[in-house]
Amino acid sequence: MMTIKDLVNAPERLVSGHRSCAGCGFPMIIRTILAAAKGPVIVSNATGCLEVTTTVYPFTSWNVPFIHSAFENASATMTGVTRAYKAMKKSGKIKDDVKFVVFGGDGGTYDIGLQSLSGALERKEDFVYVCYDNGAYMNTGIQRSSATPKGAYTTTTPAGKVEWRKDLAKIAIAHDIAYVATASPHNFMDLALKAEKAFNTKGPSVLIVLSPCPLGWGSKTDQSIQIAKLAVETNFWPLYEYDNGKYTLNYESEERKPLEKFLETQSRFKHLLSPESRNLLKDIQEEIDKKYDELKKLCKE
Amino acid sequence: MKIEMTGAQAVSYSxxxxxxxxxxxxxxTPQTDVIKEYAQYVKDGKVTSEFILTESEHSALSVLVGASSAGVRAMTTTSSAGLAYMFEILGIASGQRLPIVMNVVNRALSGPINIHCDHSDSMACRDSGWIQLYSENAQEAYDQTILGLKLAEKMNIPVMVMQDGFICSHCFQNMEVLKDTEVKKFVGTFKPEYSLFDFKKSVTFGPLELTDSYFETKKQLSLAMDEVPKEYNKISEEYYKLTKRKYAPVEDYKAKDADYVIVALNSVCGLVKDCVDELRIKGIKAGLLKIRMFRPFPYNAIIKPLANAKWITVLDRSESFGANAPVYSEILSTMKAKDKIVTSSIYGLGGREIMKEHIMEIFDDMIKPKGKNLRFINSK
Structure with a gap:
């Protein structure tokens, strides 16, 4: 099991000089996850902020082999890489043990890339899929996705999103894969250990990581980690894992903080805190509590 | 070795x-026979390929983008809507200069939905940066798959090999195949210039290229395409030594001295050849110019065979609604400048049959013009 020392001493695989925004969540998420991969690793990436900010030709921030193909096909692209690996292992062309990881945003995962991901999970392709989830299409300028929380402002939901978020973890688990976990960058050791577990899992595994986005969330750039922490402490983003059929909650607050504590840090939720939105806010709080109770029950089973 | 196979079986065999x-x-449909056969080869241990049955054509080609970037040989096959669904990835494969080879069994695009042959699927992809090779019969589809692979790897440009759905893909034809060892020797081992598995020199595949470099990437592909006919000829020369079957970007079937020439591609060429032979017996100088390579278009190769023609009719099995049909457009732009009469006839959309009488009607109208409207052949 990796230690904080391993994490600190791990080689930098996504190096500085990339163009992501101040306070963006994904650089720390990516670096932590890649630090947990022992030995050589290959990255596949869906179109999105991550790819756009790290691969502006002729520069690259990737110190590891990297492939981007399109928005919706990162899982299929990685399937080709892992199967080529299998073929080359068979023929003796490759001796190294290689790890494979896909990074996709919530748009590239919950929406346009869901079919490609589902296909790969069903075929039990051997790679780690990481969704860095900032809850909207941020690369194109903040449009709603099926991961956008109910009530959130985006440029295509100017009055706030009407629908609930899609539950990606449930969808992944329904494919009967071995390992699925949620994580948050504020708890980096939890994230690193989950990544290590995922890399050591045979077949596919899925990590869904909350990725603060100051631009899209309307939050302060120096508050991203604090906000991620509040997301967990309010149970908006519970930390849990599904490991070979067993659910575990990785963080339990003694007393959950009210949702407002999380919402008030971001202007995308500003209207939810007005007196007229009282009922909507109550609905959202109830839904969060209900889902958390369901999760706790699963963890006791 | 002489053998009887359908077009689908032939390409699966290659x-x-x-x-x-x-x-x-x-x-x-109608590509399924290709993958059914291949699944059997996998089961019987005749191949060692990783065989991945994806949840869509979009993913099927995406898998190959990953595999080819990893530095291995990668092939697929599709038809119609499947090719349309791959459209986005076609440009990525060629833009990344990946030598993927795909067998296309031509079928009409929806809508209305139709399972039969026309060329609307592959013609819709003519500007996607892939080399396009069209095949008259199972033999050509087989040969051009092998030739095409070598060409793709030489040029780092993906190749599509076309054959007509059902007409070619499902009809048993007499043909010749090479020995497995001959094919393996001919295609050699694939040595990619870059691979994702080079951990000493990590490469970023598929970067973002904006106003300062995208243009040059596309320009390089365009310039490389210009070299393809020459390379095709070189490879076909080598193939000829092995098979005694001669391949060129176009086939001049009695066209060079002909007064009346039909230009066409794929299976209809067999029928046109019969008609040409019949007319020649009557002393009429009829000919066929068969286009094998449609992308890049071999402009230089068509000039000589069409030099003596008084009248050229171009057959297209696809439309470019509101504009000149794809093959016609290429011939017209080259031969109109040479003061030739060049006309267009659309035939066979959605699998509508084309018979000898229809081809003869086209020739008759070139020989003794009666002012017939032959824009659409055998249509109501």
Whole structure:
């Protein structure tokens, strides 16, 4: 099991000089996850902020082999890489043990890339899929996705999103894969250990990581980690894992903080805190509590 | 070795002999016979390919983008809507200069939905940066798959090999195949310039290229395409030594001295050849110019065979609604400048049959013009 020392001493695989925004969540998420991969690793990436900010030709921030193909096909692209690996292992062309990881945003995962991901999970392709989830299409300028929380402002939901978020973890688990976990960058050791577990899992595994986005969330750039922490402490983003059929909650607050504590840090939720939105806010709080109770029950089973 | 196979079986057989490391596909009529055969080769241990049956054609080609970037041979096959669904990835494969080979069994695009042959699927992809090779019969589809692989790897440009759905793909034809060892020797081992598995020099595949470099990437592809006919000829020369079958970007079937020439591609060429032979017996100088390579278009190769023609009719099995049909457009732009009469006839959309009488009607109208409207052949 990796230690904080391993994490600190791990080689930098996504190096500085990339163009992501101040306070963006994904650089720390990516670096932590890649630090947990022992030995050589290959990255596949869906179109999105991550790819756009790290691969502006002729520069690259990737110190590891990297492939981007399109928005919706990162899982299929990685399937080709892992199967080529299998073929080359068979023929003796490759001796190294290689790890494979896909990074996709919530748009590239919950929406346009869901079919490609589902296909790969069903075929039990051997790679780690990481969704860095900032809850909207941020690369194109903040449009709603099926991961956008109910009530959130985006440029295509100017009055706030009407629908609930899609539950990606449930969808992944329904494919009967071995390992699925949620994580948050504020708890980096939890994230690193989950990544290590995922890399050591045979077949596919899925990590869904909350990725603060100051631009899209309307939050302060120096508050991203604090906000991620509040997301967990309010149970908006519970930390849990599904490991070979067993659910575990990785963080339990003694007393959950009210949702407002999380919402008030971001202007995308500003209207939810007005007196007229009282009922909507109550609905959202109830839904969060209900889902958390369901999760706790699963963890006791 | 002489053998009887359908067009679908023939290309599956060539894929088996090539034995690419990765084959990925999704079933669609009439391509299904290709992957059914291949699945059997996998089961029987005749190939060692990783065989991936994806949840869509979009993913099937995406898998190959990953596999080819990893540095292995990667092949697929599709038809119609499947090719349309791959459209986005076609440009990525060619833009990344990946030598993927795909067998296309031509079928009409929806809508209305139709399972029969026309060329609307592959013609819609003519500007996607892939080399396009059209095949008259199972023999040509087989040969051009093997030739095409070598061409793709020489040029780092993906190749599509076309054959007509059902007409070619499902009809048993007499043909010749090479020995497995001959094919393996001919295609050699694939040595990619870059691979994702080079951990000493990590490469970023598929970067963002904006106003300062995208243009040059596309320009390089365009300039490389210009070299393709020459390379095709070189490879076909080598293939000729092995098979005694001669391949060129176009086939001049009695066209060079002909007064009346039909230009066409794929299976209808067999029928046109019969008609040409019949007219020649009557002393009429009729001919056929068969286009094998449609992308890049071999402009230089068509000038000589069409030099003596008084009248050229171009047959297209696809439309470019509101504009000149694809093959016609190319011939017209080259031969109109040479003061030739060049006319267009659309035939066979959605599998509408084309018979000898229809081809003869076209020739008759060139020989003794009666002012007939032959824009659409055998249509109501």
């Amino acid at each position: 894929m088996m002999q090539i034995n690419p490391e990765v084959v990925s596909a999704f079933p669609i």
